[in-house]
Amino acid sequence: MIRKIGITCAVVLLLGLFVRQLARPQAAITTLSIWSHEADEPAKVAVRERVAREIERAHPGVRVVITWYDSEGLVVALKTSLPAGQGPDIFYIETDWSDLITDGYTLPLDGLIDWNTIYPWARKPWIYDGKTWAVPQEVYTDELYYNKKLLANLGFTLPPNAQFSQEQFLALVKKARAAGITPIAQGVGDRNYPGAYILTQALLHKLGLNDYGRLFGGHLSFLDPRVVAVFRWVKELVDAGAYPKNFMTLKLAESHYYFYQKPGAVMLPMGSWYTGRAFVPEDEGGQPGDFPLGIMQFPAMDDAACNECKVRAVGSSFAINAATPHRELAAEYLNAMSRPEIGTLWIDTVHLQTAVIAQGSASATLYPGYYKELMARQEGAKYFDIDPSDFLEGACLDTYVQVMNSSFPGGLLSVDEAVRLMNQACYKG
Amino acid sequence: MHNVTAPFKKTLLLLFVIACTVITGGPFLWVAALSLRTTPEIFDHPYSFPMHPHFGKFLKAWTQANYGQYFWNSTLVVVSAVFLATLLGAMAAHGLVRYPFRGTRATRFLILSGMMLPPQMLVLSLFQIMFSLRLYNSLTGLIVVYVATQLPMTIYILESFFAHIPQDLFDAARLDGYADFEIFWRIALPIGTPAVLTTALLNFIMLWNEFLYAVVLLTDNSKRTLPLGIMFFMGGHQIDVGMMATGLMITIFPVLLLYAFFSETMIKGMTAGAVR
Amino acid sequence: MASRIEAKEDAGIPRQSRDWVPLIVFLGPALVVYAGFSLFPVLKTIYNSLHVMKPHNVVEFVGLGNYRSLLTHDEIFWKAVKNTALFSVFGTVLDVGAGFLLALCLFAKVPLARFWKIVWFSPVLISYVVVGIIWVWIYDYNWGIVNTVLRWFALDALAHSWLGDPHTALWAVLATQVWKWAGFNMIVFMAALYGLPPDVLGAAELDHCGWLAKLVHVILPMLRPTVVSLLVLSLIGKMMVFDVVWIMTRGGPLWSTETVSTYVYKRAFDWNTFDLGYPSAIAVVWFILILVFVALLTGSLRQRDKLEY
Structure with a gap:
């Protein structure tokens, strides 16, 4: 009996599939x-x-x-x-x-x-x-979003060009951590790029458009002193507790929620698609209506080639x-x-x-301040037109994802190990 | 002495058993609770009882989060594949047992060695093959692959069962004038029903849960099966733990329903496929 | 009716040739499907493994080149081999051990044994995708039950990002795997335990043999065939592990959970190179290794008695 019912069901389903194909x-x-x-x-x-x-x-x-x-x-x-x-x-x-x-x-x-x-x-x-x-x-640009209120509470004021120096940025991270606030709400649980934002932007500033391209094109060594200096600075940030404890497993959508809802963080580096998650109603996971959202430039590096460089991509x-x-x-x-x-x-x-x-656009009227600030941050910038995770391939991509995106900012690797691994996988000599 | 320690031992044993049960069963109950709660509620208190159960979430998951589509896809693929694998497998097993020829041993070896094949040996080139056959990203293609991969085990179980049916029965039927296919349909299959049911259940569970072939061979959102649907929902735009839990329950539910009715058969079936 | 007439007409034909038609009818469809979508792909994978596939559908023959670079200088492959080996060995032992322990509990006549059995077996039936997601939540740093329990006992210092730390990630995935499969081994052990001749157990009891001694000297030796089959079976399964790792960690952090299967998948579909040749070579090497392992294991533990279940 059961068999007959089963067979009948299966035949009907198969017929259904067939008809769907024909139809x-x-x-x-x-x-x-x-x-x-x-x-x-x-x-x-x-x-x-x-x-x-x-x-x-x-x-x-x-x-x-x-x-x-x-x-x-x-x-x-x-x-x-x-x-x-x-x-x-x-x-x-x-x-x-x-x-x-x-x-x-x-x-x-x-x-x-x-x-x-x-x-x-x-x-x-x-x-x-x-x-x-x-x-x-x-289109999007990579931006460093921050919570205006938290920044003020910590006693920091953004300079008129909206860019901290690398020392100021490190001081900010330390002070936030001391106050029990996570400095940067970032996680790499399900994406292969967010963990590298601070590091790659710092490299871009330090090296400028041309050498930055050469670095990821395999024509500039990761052992270059400028590159190592940037890795050292990021290592200081990491050791100062810049990232959340669950950085390795925090997912992209969760990092947004972390930043503007619970438990809250000072900064969130993100592509300007940030708004896609943040500007939806609060009960669908968006940011609170009165959230004091600001945009700052990624920090300026000492002896940098191009502190006004940004990443913009189509x-x-x-x-x-x-x-x-x-x-x-x-x-x-x-x-x-x-x-x-x-x-x-x-x-x-x-x-x-x-x-x-x-x-x-209605959004532009809904969030007039936001779009004005975004335009201000993009004014006069020089652009690198792609994110490394989008053009690397093979072992270099895999190593980039494992090292620069997760383990190095996750505090699992020393500077020497990190640059060695990257060099081995990406540098073509 | 014996009398003193025995009840103590018994209690200890029982405590251990209960601990094991909490560990295995607990996660299911927890997900069931999550599936009736909204994400903000969950983030406030992950482990509380669903005080105000939101049964509407299942409707929402079914219609808006596309789980209805995934469920239909899974059902279509799995039921068709199980039906075909069981039918073709039973026919082949019958053929192997009742029509011995010079190549029987070799054929049997060829088919049964399929149980040892790692999916990785197949999946890379299957991807190419399905593409050139225009069966890539199609449910029909997935059904065919499922049938092919489940055939060895199906034949393995059914063959040993069919071999135990006395040959006299078949000879008698032949004398009565039954044709070959009638013998299979009227005698072998009905007698083999328990084994057929076991393999069907076993195939159902394995295919309902299958992930690797599906993730390689399907890309279109409207064709995804339940495991794929859930996986992509997890990587999706917003974090919606509550809705994911609802999706998990929708995936588990048919299996648990079958388990409730056929628990003994399923337990036997799952282990029969592995160790006979 | 028609069949009767047919049968009469067939009566004169020699048996041998008459049997070919039904044989083809019965065996043919299964063989065609199986050969086309299982055997042929295997051959094609072996063929692919000798080639490099480049853009524009250019396929270049490289002989054993893929194998050479795989075995000589592919660090990630060897990491994956090490992880898979750890995972397989520890996973197998823990799985089978846990299953045996559970079976003993039930065998010791615990009340409600049937109920426990059904609950303990249930994870076996659940998809790895579902199991993986549930366990990712269980290990969640902020609200997962593992850290929550630790914090309850004021052990905050032990709270940990279990899947995010290369030292714990593989073990965390392993625990999930044991959780899923222990019930399976339990059932097989149960069948074997209840298949033991009662008089042997009774005799041991009469000899005032202790519980543990009885286990070690009487029960375990008699279960040897079962243990061997389960070990082999479990080992094969674990050497191919993909789903659970892919769902929970995708091989990270720092390749600490990269298994051979996830590496094959990544090389084929995640590396932006679209070369199916190299990953095919990995798959072939691994398949051969699995075969060798199984042969060695069954050979060294050679047992005449085949487990009948």
């Missing part, structure tokens, strides 16, 4: 297919799906199908399908996947896209050989498959996505910076 859309004349990352961010999904529906309404008979991936899966799927001449019409792309462009799988977009609605600097990272290969949607972007039969339609989708209204919608619902020149 896939075949009536539509044209299908525009899009592969996108960020399945786990509903607000981004909503924006992109909304634009898809607009295109369908404008073109009866066209279906726009977005397949949602996580980033690992998407990279793998693209790298496997594009060489075979398959793949979607439009796909999500990040600046470190540039081999997809150099390998010739994307279409030059200069004449296809209306670039007037996109910030020129956000377009710049996508220009190779004088042509533009992708449309940026999200996040989610979209490219068109060179093999697509629907290039006009694909371009139309990307243009629709880059309209100022959509930029505004992005800022208001996703709470992140966008490459689209937006107009009259």
Whole structure:
């Protein structure tokens, strides 16, 4: 009896699967297919799906199908399908996947896209050989967020350029720890970059754009005295108790909560996507309405090459498959996505910076001080356009994640061990 | 002397047993409690009883957090794979036992050695193969892989059971004019029901919990099975311990339900697959 | 009806050839699926392990090059081997030991034995993803039960980031693993214990043999085949461990929980290199090692009696 029921169930389910496969859309004349990352961010999904529906309404008979991936899966799927001449019409792309462009799988977009609605600097990272290969949607800078009230309570005042010296910063860390407050709410429980913020920004200041690039490109040794000096300073911070006790297992979302809710911390270095988690209602995990949020510059290094250097990166972007039969339609989708209204919608619902020149956003009026301060911190800065975790690969990436992102700031390694391990994995001589 | 220490020993033993039970069962009860509480409540008092149980969380998890979709995916994949693995496995076991040929021993060895294969030996190239067959990122592809990986154990258990059915029964049926497939369907399978049920349960549990093949072969959010769904929810945007606990309960629930009804069969089944 | 006629028609055909059709019908589908999606991938993995895969679908034959660099200068691989070895040996001993202890408790006629058995077995049925997440919470620095209990007893100094410290992480994962599998070994031991001839146990009792002496001299030797099978089984399982490590630590901190399986996965899908050749070589080496181990273990503990359960 049980067997019969079981078999019947299974047959019904199998049939269901079959019918579902058959029932896939075949009536539509044209299908525009899009592969996108960020399945786990509903607000981004909503924006992109909304634009898809607009295109369908404008073109009866066209279906726009977005397949949602996580980033690992998407990279793998693209790298496997594009060489075979398959793949979607439009796909999500990040600046470190540039081999997809150099390998010739994307279409030059200069004449296809209306670039007037996109910030020129956000377009710049996508220009190779004088042509533009992708449309940026999200942009961010790395910032050092802090709690204004706690900083004042500890007796520190930020100088007019919003940048402490490395000695002042160390003093701040020590004083906060002495007062029983965690100086920097950071954790590396589930990400491969946050633990390295202080260290990499200090390296960037000390070395300047060019040598910083050489360091991670494998052309400058980690044994360089400037690099070692920066590691020593960070080691002092670590030994002074800059990071929480559960630094190694604290997750990214938890570190936000740690910073603005419980137990509270003085600072949180984070990409400017900070707002994506912080500017949601408090009962959904956002920051309290009256939270005294401030932004300071990462500390200035002594004898630095470029204390005004910052990291800015273009996040989610979209490219068109060179093999697509629907290039006009694909371009139309990307243009629709880059309209100022959509930029505004992005800022208001996703709470992140966008490459689209937006107009009259509600968030900007909700948090006017924040956006003003952000713009002030970004004024006059020189930019390095990518985060190391995004362009390293192989053993160097693995060592970066284990050493610079977690074990060194986690206090498990000495300066000598850390630079030795990094040098061994990354330096090509 | 004996009389004095015996009750003392007994109490000690009982205390130990209760301690073990708290350690094994406690985490389940704790997660069950968490699943009915909201995240702010949990962060205030992680270990309190759900005073105001939020049963609505299950509805929310099902509809908004996508667990309904994951549950359907898991059910579809696992039920189909278990059905196919059991059917194909039973047929193969029957064939091996009742139709000996020159290559029987070699075939048996080939199939049974599959139980020793580490998944890592398969998963890297399966990824390539599924891609070229256009079965990558598809539930059908995952079902096929599941069937292939569960076949050796299924055949192993069923074969030994079928071998114990007296040959006379089959000869008699043949004399009665039963065709080959009818013999399998009408005689071998019904007599083998306990073993078939055991393997089906065993396969169900193993596949319901499977993670590695699923994480390599599926990427689309709408195709994720429950273990994947939960894993990605954990790495997601906000920390929502309460909602994760609800998801964990949704994952555990079918297994516990089966366990409640078939505890003895499942205990036997799980161990039968390993040591016979 | 049709089948009867068929059978009559078949009667004249020699048995040998008549049997081929049903044999193919019965064995064929399973063989096709198994060969296509288990055996073929294994062969392809071995083939891949002799190549390097580069962008643009360029596959370059390197012979044993992958194996050479793997065995000679891959520090992380050897770290992973060491961790996996520690994990397998200690995990196996603890697992089987805990299972035996639990089985003895039940065998000692504890009241409500059936109930305890069902509870103790339940972790075996739960997905590693679920188990891993629960235990990440249990080890949580701020609100996990381990540190909470320590703080209750005013042992704040012992409160620890269990999964965040390279000295404790592997052991913390190991404890989770024992928690999940002890119940499994218990059941097998129970069956073996109840399969012991009662007269032998009775005789030992008459000899005024102590409880411990009875255990060591009578019960354990008789359970030898069971112990051997469980050790082998547990060892194989642990040498392939992936899920629990991946969920709980992803091999960190400082590679202190990196196992061979997590390393294979990372090299294949996390290193941004997309070379499946090198990780395939690791998988092959490890597979051979597992086979050798199993052969050695079963060989050195050779036992005629096969465990019948």
